[in-house]
Amino acid sequence: xxxxxxxxxxxxxxxxxxxxxxxxxxGGLTLQADxxxxxxxxxxxxxxxxxxxxxxxxxxxxxxxxxxxxxxPVHISGHIELRVRLACDRAAANLSVWLVSLPWNDxxxxxxxxxxxSRGWADPQNHGGxxxxxxxEIGRYYDLQFxxxxxDQIIAAGQQLGLxxxxxxxxxxxxxxxxxxLTIDLEATRIMLPIVGGA
Numbered sequence: 001x002x003x004x005x006x007x008x009x010x011x012x013x014x015x016x017x018x019x020x021x022x023x024x025x026x027g028g029l030t031l032q033a034d035x036x037x038x039x040x041x042x043x044x045x046x047x048x049x050x051x052x053x054x055x056x057x058x059x060x061x062x063x064x065x066x067x068x069x070x071x072x073p074v075h076i077s078g079h080i081e082l083r084v085r086l087a088c089d090r091a092a093a094n095l096s097v098w099l100v101s102l103p104w105n106d107x108x109x110x111x112x113x114x115x116x117x118s119r120g121w122a123d124p125q126n127h128g129g130x131x132x133x134x135x136x137e138i139g140r141y142y143d144l145q146f147x148x149x150x151x152d153q154i155i156a157a158g159q160q161l162g163l164x165x166x167x168x169x170x171x172x173x174x175x176x177x178x179x180x181x182l183t184i185d186l187e188a189t190r191i192m193l194p195i196v197g198g199a
Contacts, residue, residue, distance in 0.1 A: 023063030
């Protein structure tokens with residue numbers, strides 16, 4: 001381990017990653033997206049665990065965007081921030097986000113932190129603030145901005161960073177009836193990672 005002066009590491013700076021189409025399989029997570037990306041949708045179903053969704057090659061129940069394999073270790077230190085624009089086909093929905101390290105380590109001795117870098121949850125009905133809640137207007141796009149759990153870890157070279165967006169996280173959220181559709185505006189959605197030394 002290498003010591004540093006404070007937490008978060010003072011040498012960390014926010015690096016913005018954008019989304020590229022293909023999230024029902026593996027879309028791209030890049031410093032700069034190529035051209036118009038449009039929207040992509042997912043169908044809520046809490047019966048699928050987050051771990052199963054992260055490991056699925058193809059599924060309609062989450063959107064997953066990944067970097068190319070890391071050419072050197074990446075040190076993430078501090079608060080991870082997500083900005084997302086979404087629409088829903090119902091008046092209420094869950095929003096769950098995981099930042100994961102791929103390929104998934106499914107060995108018996110794997111630690112949670114070998115796979116899940118950070119997680120966060122939001123209620124789109126609170127898009128105006130934590131103290132303000134209102135039913136969603138079906139089909140209308142809303143902008144949300146929130147932090148995932150703070151983190152400090154080094155992701156090894158050869159791994160990929162993956163941003164997984166889904167609706168109900170069966171370990172942490174309510175369990176509404178499956179079927180709610182969330183649509184994500186890819187061009188207005190990005191994740192800011194506090195990376196030591198930048199990207």
